[in-house]
Amino acid sequence: MTYNIQLTREFIAAWEDKNLDKILAMMSENCVYHNIPLPVMEGHDKIREFIAPVLEMSQRIVWDIHYIAEDDANSVFTERTDKFLINEKWVELPVCGIMTFEKGLITHWRDYFDLMTFEDAMKAAHS
Template sequence: MASNTEIIDGFMAAWNSLDIDAVMAHFTDDASYANVPMGPPHVGKTLIREFIDGFMATTTEINFIVHHQVDDGRGVVMNERTDILQMGEKRIELPVMGVFELVDGKISAWRDYFDMGGFA
């Protein structure tokens, strides 16, 4: 089985490829996903997919660049990264701190922390 770090590396690659099916394959059925400054988490694969579908519909390019990544060896991976997003004519470079909880090789919780000012 792949290490938790390798799983998150694959997850980042799926985002960079804009491959929604590959992104969704990384989640447990009851996973939660929260963009912390944007409100409560989306819980369950159906709601997570609805959110990501909406996000990807407005985004023509994604490049998640991981600068640092740590694995606690017990199912938590954290990464510091820059998310570069092309949304129409707007290019956004957003510093992000991501926290991933994994169970049996899948993401059961994902929280991203960032400053909403990056979207202004």
């Protein structure tokens, strides 16, 4: 296992632990985070603003990795199912993500998912 793949697994574990401080500590100060198709976020303050409510509303978080690989440009690709237990209902979202690392920190993170799938699952969790 490469160092960046290990870091990616640790990053996912921080999500599953709902540890916002560790999540942010694993990102560079000016990290660019893009949940495609949502707007781009840059920097810890913007990213914290987005992530904190997700962690707070989730009773549990589980990210199942189906595939993980690294290229020679320090980018790690993951195919995952991200699961969030909200109001005793699981919200499951198929995701493909790319994290680019520099000096042990995530500098760019892009997650690709279907927004309608997410919105429908969130409605079901809040019904």
